[in-house]
Amino acid sequence: xxxxxxxxxxxxxxxxxxxxxxxxxxxxxxxxxxxxxxxxxxxxxxxxxxxxxxxxxxxxxxxxxxxxxxxxxxxxxxxxxxxxxxxxxxxxxxxxxxxxxxxxxxxxxxxxxxxxxxxxxxxxxxxxxxxxxxxxxxxxxxxxxxxxxxxxxxxxxxxxxxxxxxxxxxxxxxxxxxxxxxxxxxxxxxxxxxxxxxxxxxxxxxxx
Numbered sequence: 001x002x003x004x005x006x007x008x009x010x011x012x013x014x015x016x017x018x019x020x021x022x023x024x025x026x027x028x029x030x031x032x033x034x035x036x037x038x039x040x041x042x043x044x045x046x047x048x049x050x051x052x053x054x055x056x057x058x059x060x061x062x063x064x065x066x067x068x069x070x071x072x073x074x075x076x077x078x079x080x081x082x083x084x085x086x087x088x089x090x091x092x093x094x095x096x097x098x099x100x101x102x103x104x105x106x107x108x109x110x111x112x113x114x115x116x117x118x119x120x121x122x123x124x125x126x127x128x129x130x131x132x133x134x135x136x137x138x139x140x141x142x143x144x145x146x147x148x149x150x151x152x153x154x155x156x157x158x159x160x161x162x163x164x165x166x167x168x169x170x171x172x173x174x175x176x177x178x179x180x181x182x183x184x185x186x187x188x189x190x191x192x193x194x195x196x197x198x199x200x201x202x203x204x205x206x207x208x
Contacts, residue, residue: 004041008050009034011057019134022172027094032084037062039074040131046070047155051135051144059135061148065128065159123187126202128156128164149182157205166201179203 013033017026025033037060041048045066051059064070074081088094130152135144156164166184168175176199180186184201191197 004038004048004050006034006038008057009038009041012037012048012050012060015057015060015134015136016132019137020132022169024094028088029084032081032088035077035080035084036070036074039070039077040064043069043073045159047152049148049151049155051139051148053139058139059133059144059148061133061145061152062131063129063152063155063164064131065156065161067129067131123202125165125188125200126161126163128159128161130164130166130203145178146182153203153205161205163202163204166203167198168201170197170199 010030013030013036016033016037017030020026025036037048040046040062043064043066046062046064046069048060048062050057130149133145133148133152135148152164166179167190168179179201182203184203186199187202188200189197190200
């Protein structure tokens with residue numbers, strides 16, 4: 001597999017900002033996003049898979065077994081990180097949402113609720129997590145997203161994971177349809193950001 005270049009990371013950041021524009025991370029800008037995906041790619045327990053049309057990146061998927069490790073890797077690029085986040089640190093609501101994300105990644109109070117109508121306890125959620133997936137609109141409908149998804153399942157399988165979780169914002173109807181089509185099962189609700197509900201899906205790595 002070809003080495004990932006700085007241009008690739010910038011392209012992934014641009015795709016995220018354009019295609020996942022309802023998420024908070026997009027408000028931090030492509031510069032921060034490119035650094036984040038570089039950190040993901042540099043972590044041994046994380047994965048960044050790219051889809052290309054020729055040399056151009058047209059899609060990606062990212063996942064990790066340990067988001068804290070990703071953030072530690074991100075801090076190694078402290079100067080570029082500080083410059084990319086400087087405008088957001090002056091906006092109180094953005095700063096608070098960054099804090100909420102860090103609390104979630106450290107396993108702090110995350111307001112998880114079961115979806116079981118009988119009120120059963122929330123199931124134990126996998127450590128492995130799909131973080132994001134996006135495909136250029138010009139390449140959608142070609143199975144690119146499904147191939148990337150399968151590649152991430154293989155990554156987790158090789159790391160001994162039987163399942164992974166996906167956090168999907170409540171308003172993102174196309175994302176919900178995609179994950180359900182892939183076989184992911186909704187098991188809980190969560191508020192990573194207070195007042196913004198998301199559904200927690202669990203995807204088995206090896207299909208039954």
